[in-house]
Amino acid sequence: MVTPGASGGGVRRDTVVRIENLCKSYRIGVLELPVLNGLDITFYKGEYVAIMGPSGSGKSTLLNILGCLDKPSSGRYMLGSQDVSKLNDNELSTIRGKQIGFIFQSFNLIRQLNIIENIEVAMYYQRRPKAESRQRAIQLAERVGLGDRLKHRPFELSGGQQQRVAIARALANDPLIILADEPTGNLDTQSGKEILVMLDELNIQGKTIIVVTHDEYVAERTHRAIHLRDGRIERQICNGKGRE
Amino acid sequence: MSEISSLFQISLRSLWMHRLRSGLTTLGIVFGVASVIAMLAIGEGASRQAQEQIAHLGSTNIILKTVKPSDIEIADASQQTIQEYGLRYDDAERFRDTIPDAQVVVPVRRRPQQAQYRSRRITAEVVGTVAWYPELVPIEVRIGRFLSSLDMHYNEAVCVIDETVQDTLFQFDDPVGQDVKIAGEYYRVVGIVKDVSAGIGDQEQPSERSSQDSGITGSIYIPLPTMKSRFGEIQIQIGGASGVSGERVELSEITIKVPTMDRVLPTRDVLAALLDQNHKKKDYQIVVPLELLRQAAQTKRIFSIVLGSIAAISLLVGGIGIMNIMLATVSERTREIGIRRALGARKKDIVVQFLSETILLTLIGGLLGMMVGACIPILVTILGRMPTVITAGAMILSFGISAGIGLTFGLYPAYHAANMDPIESLRHE
Ligand SMILES: Nc1ncnc2c1ncn2[C@@H]1O[C@H](COP(=O)(O)OP(=O)(O)O)[C@@H](O)[C@H]1O
Numbered sequence A: 001m002v003t004p005g006a007s008g009g010g011v012r013r014d015t016v017v018r019i020e021n022l023c024k025s026y027r028i029g030v031l032e033l034p035v036l037n038g039l040d041i042t043f044y045k046g047e048y049v050a051i052m053g054p055s056g057s058g059k060s061t062l063l064n065i066l067g068c069l070d071k072p073s074s075g076r077y078m079l080g081s082q083d084v085s086k087l088n089d090n091e092l093s094t095i096r097g098k099q100i101g102f103i104f105q106s107f108n109l110i111r112q113l114n115i116i117e118n119i120e121v122a123m124y125y126q127r128r129p130k131a132e133s134r135q136r137a138i139q140l141a142e143r144v145g146l147g148d149r150l151k152h153r154p155f156e157l158s159g160g161q162q163q164r165v166a167i168a169r170a171l172a173n174d175p176l177i178i179l180a181d182e183p184t185g186n187l188d189t190q191s192g193k194e195i196l197v198m199l200d201e202l203n204i205q206g207k208t209i210i211v212v213t214h215d216e217y218v219a220e221r222t223h224r225a226i227h228l229r230d231g232r233i234e235r236q237i238c239n240g241k242g243r244e
Numbered sequence B: 001m002s003e004i005s006s007l008f009q010i011s012l013r014s015l016w017m018h019r020l021r022s023g024l025t026t027l028g029i030v031f032g033v034a035s036v037i038a039m040l041a042i043g044e045g046a047s048r049q050a051q052e053q054i055a056h057l058g059s060t061n062i063i064l065k066t067v068k069p070s071d072i073e074i075a076d077a078s079q080q081t082i083q084e085y086g087l088r089y090d091d092a093e094r095f096r097d098t099i100p101d102a103q104v105v106v107p108v109r110r111r112p113q114q115a116q117y118r119s120r121r122i123t124a125e126v127v128g129t130v131a132w133y134p135e136l137v138p139i140e141v142r143i144g145r146f147l148s149s150l151d152m153h154y155n156e157a158v159c160v161i162d163e164t165v166q167d168t169l170f171q172f173d174d175p176v177g178q179d180v181k182i183a184g185e186y187y188r189v190v191g192i193v194k195d196v197s198a199g200i201g202d203q204e205q206p207s208e209r210s211s212q213d214s215g216i217t218g219s220i221y222i223p224l225p226t227m228k229s230r231f232g233e234i235q236i237q238i239g240g241a242s243g244v245s246g247e248r249v250e251l252s253e254i255t256i257k258v259p260t261m262d263r264v265l266p267t268r269d270v271l272a273a274l275l276d277q278n279h280k281k282k283d284y285q286i287v288v289p290l291e292l293l294r295q296a297a298q299t300k301r302i303f304s305i306v307l308g309s310i311a312a313i314s315l316l317v318g319g320i321g322i323m324n325i326m327l328a329t330v331s332e333r334t335r336e337i338g339i340r341r342a343l344g345a346r347k348k349d350i351v352v353q354f355l356s357e358t359i360l361l362t363l364i365g366g367l368l369g370m371m372v373g374a375c376i377p378i379l380v381t382i383l384g385r386m387p388t389v390i391t392a393g394a395m396i397l398s399f400g401i402s403a404g405i406g407l408t409f410g411l412y413p414a415y416h417a418a419n420m421d422p423i424e425s426l427r428h429e
């Protein structure tokens, strides 16, 4: 599936996400505030990409558009073989549920639900049979090392554990891409490391991961780091790692 | 199905997290639904009572009753020891002779008396009446016969007893052919009839001889002429303020049957005029069973207006309260909504979630209201001596109202929740 090769090499790789001349601006009163200014990026299957840049450079905005939580003002966004820039709210919701796994800086678990239920929520909206979702939720919880905490509620867990639940939840519907916005931003070094190891493993198993980060340490682990500034790509750095 | 149950389970958990708040919020619904139940129960009770009374009293009957005039008690009690009042035989004759519509006229005289059979004694109501009494009152002969014209003509010492008397006085003996001793004289039992439920006339005014209070068991029917000749008209009471007092009352009741229902009211007016001419005091009362229907409708209307207003206001206030609390819930759970949206929840899913929570809340309120509402009619029956009937229809209606309130007032908060921007929701707090 993944055809490894040096970037820019002649070997063809499967495209997962492709944005073309993507623009996003916010209207504040009468002013148009441009945030993303004509981005062209292609993400390949099995790639692990970091998006970096100073605060306010548009990283989160880009990630939200990639995650179909927001719509571009103009330009094209191809997810898999589908043009999602023209879809309506319902269709976008379905794409979010099926194709995208989110991991947030602040974990964003639902506090009144326990761990299994938090993982199940994602499958609930895909109308998967209850018994099947339950089984898969348990498997996923075990996979992230929380098999003994199934009935615990989020506030009974450490930050690192909560983020692991979030990873399990992101994997629930076997999405095309995993989007993580500063996944280690709220964690101590040790827990952060554990989460990063987990993301590495996912990537090795073939998942496409896009992570927004400030942290060079995080970026070093990825194949490619895209630096944004004022909504434009400032530079891209390809790491030897992952290129084999 | 399991989807709905799991939806309600999740909703229930959210409500449980704020149980005090949820409980207080539902109070309006509780009272509203309780009022609806009470209103319907009282209304239904009133109309059923009226229908039963009419079936019992006859819709084409007019009942005249002797009433002790209130003024003579005070003014004359000291000077006059025998009070004379009430309906008389000549009243009955006059009606028969002068009112063409009076098809059947039944005079009745009642009086509590001790009855004895062998060594057993009871106090029964002795009813002096005529042979055609069963034409007006649905009385069912079980064994033997009712009083006959011959009994009346010859002043026979015969009686017809009801089943209560049979059970208490005769127990296992066969009463027919036996003699019952009443006020020193013997009467032969010629028939047994079924008990006639409740006293004849209206239950609204407790009469001077309320059968429960004075320990009267059952009725014994004897021919009116026999009663007249043997008992006389004077009843002496020993005791009371002036020591010995007496009352002279000829008839307790006169019932008149007219051919059709539309003749009831005109005949009533004629009767009222005749009585007014011939009675100095207002010592009688006219009961028109047909009017009970109107009274029942009136009672029903008053209760419907009062309780209906309470219900409407409570439900409106309750609904607004619920909407308010749901808006608060939505804003508290903005983050959760954002998370769910990010995980693939469509707007519709969010609407359904919050709507189901609101409906669950109102249904719980409705259920509590039904329980409270079921208690109010019981209290009304005990304290207000008013019959009430709780119907399945009322319960279903209340359930529907609660669900409807939930739907109506839950819709806005639910749409508000669904239309929040997912990105902003995720940033919330
Ligand atoms: N909803 C919005 N309305 C107006 N401006 C916004 C909105 N969201 C983001 N912005 C602006 O867009 C810019 C980029 O924001 P963001 O993508 O969050 O940056 P980053 O994640 O790189 O720090 C910022 O200047 C921010 O103020």
Ligand SMILES: [Mg+2]
Pocket: A059, A060
């Ligand atoms: Mg950001």
